[in-house]
Amino acid sequence: MNKEKLNLHRRKFTQKLIAAGSGLLASGFTSCAQATEEPVKTKRAFRFAHFGDTHVGGGSTMPLCASPEGLPKAIKHVQAIKDTPEFILHTGDIITDAFWATEEISKSQWEIYRGIMQEHCNLPVHYTLGNHDVNFDWGYGGEGALFPGKALAMEQLGMISPYYSFDHGGWHFIVLDDTQPGGWVGFQIYLDDAQFAWLEKDLQETDPITPILIASHAPILSAACFFEPLGKKHPDGLVIDNSCVHQDIVKIHDLFRKHRNVKLCLSGHYHQIDHIQYLGVHHICGGAVCANYWKAPLPYRPEFEAGYGVVDLFSDGSFEYRFNDYGLVGYMDNPDRKHYPWGKI
Numbered sequence: 001m002n003k004e005k006l007n008l009h010r011r012k013f014t015q016k017l018i019a020a021g022s023g024l025l026a027s028g029f030t031s032c033a034q035a036t037e038e039p040v041k042t043k044r045a046f047r048f049a050h051f052g053d054t055h056v057g058g059g060s061t062m063p064l065c066a067s068p069e070g071l072p073k074a075i076k077h078v079q080a081i082k083d084t085p086e087f088i089l090h091t092g093d094i095i096t097d098a099f100w101a102t103e104e105i106s107k108s109q110w111e112i113y114r115g116i117m118q119e120h121c122n123l124p125v126h127y128t129l130g131n132h133d134v135n136f137d138w139g140y141g142g143e144g145a146l147f148p149g150k151a152l153a154m155e156q157l158g159m160i161s162p163y164y165s166f167d168h169g170g171w172h173f174i175v176l177d178d179t180q181p182g183g184w185v186g187f188q189i190y191l192d193d194a195q196f197a198w199l200e201k202d203l204q205e206t207d208p209i210t211p212i213l214i215a216s217h218a219p220i221l222s223a224a225c226f227f228e229p230l231g232k233k234h235p236d237g238l239v240i241d242n243s244c245v246h247q248d249i250v251k252i253h254d255l256f257r258k259h260r261n262v263k264l265c266l267s268g269h270y271h272q273i274d275h276i277q278y279l280g281v282h283h284i285c286g287g288a289v290c291a292n293y294w295k296a297p298l299p300y301r302p303e304f305e306a307g308y309g310v311v312d313l314f315s316d317g318s319f320e321y322r323f324n325d326y327g328l329v330g331y332m333d334n335p336d337r338k339h340y341p342w343g344k345i
């Protein structure tokens with residue numbers, strides 16, 4: 001490549017990075033070392049949509065504002081894409097909050113969510129459990145449990161296990177359940193021993209030439225965690241709280257090193273958007289459909305707009321991820337909006 005062409009190529013690459021900063025166009029095709037050469041793309045295997053943090057339903061001990069309009073708007077936006085995604089992968093925090101809520105309020109939130117999905121969504125949805133979908137009364141519904149932790153969420157979503165895997169279009173999907181008891185806020189993020197053993201087995205049993213995508217609610221690896229209010233306020237300085245990212249990140253990444261077909265990890269939880277590549281594994285935290293809890297005036301990274309990811313997966317294990325802003329801007333300024341009032345159903 002001559003010098004003039006190389007400069008042109010560099011300018012184009014810089015423009016791409018600027019675009020990525022404003023709307024996140026992440027790609028598994030390029031790396032730093034390859035940035036000056038256009039890679040040859042293989043045929044796309046399929047497309048799906050990534051939903052993070054819908055927080056639908058309102059009414060909770062948390063002063064959150066629900067939106068019976070926002071989620072339908074996002075779903076319609078996905079379904080209007082000309083090359084429609086084949087399914088939605090939801091990475092959790094589906095309802096406003098069950099964690100500190102009563103069973104009655106939690107059920108009301110699920111009812112609202114399910115009603116919206118039945119009315120508006122024509123696509124299959126694969127679910128990941130988030131911390132706000134489960135109750136702090138941990139366990140899976142043992143005898144005498146008043147409100148058995150994850151059981152209600154699983155029942156509402158028709159899940160037979162809080163973690164599972166499936167195959168689609170030549171890719172293998174692994175969905176993790178990373179909200180665990182403990183920690184100073186009532187939960188912490190890691191895989192318990194049984195789930196980690198299951199993950200090891202599932203990876204082992206997957207053909208090494210099959211690319212793997214891993215979904216978790218909280219990121220396995222994240223840049224967003226440095227901007228988490230909990231960490232910023234700690235008296236000892238910057239601390240990554242154990243309710244933020246995977247406490248077992250080293251253990252998980254060591255496992256990934258044995259399975260180089262793990263290509264992409266998708267998550268939510270932070271309501272922020274970031275993309276990290278570490279030792280060949282791409283980690284994308286895909287923002288939130290509800291943005292800042294439907295624009296609630298909470299000190300929670302209001303810079304990030306409401307949106308969802310459009311993910312194109314390719315048969316060679318590469319991918320493209322585009323963050324789609326579905327146009328919620330101005331929602332809270334609309335006097336005609338019919339949202340549920342603060343703290344009430």
Ligand SMILES: [Fe+2]
Pocket residue numbers: 053055093132269270271
């Ligand atoms: Fe969330």
Ligand SMILES: [Fe+2]
Pocket residue numbers: 093130131132217268269270
């Ligand atoms: Fe969360």
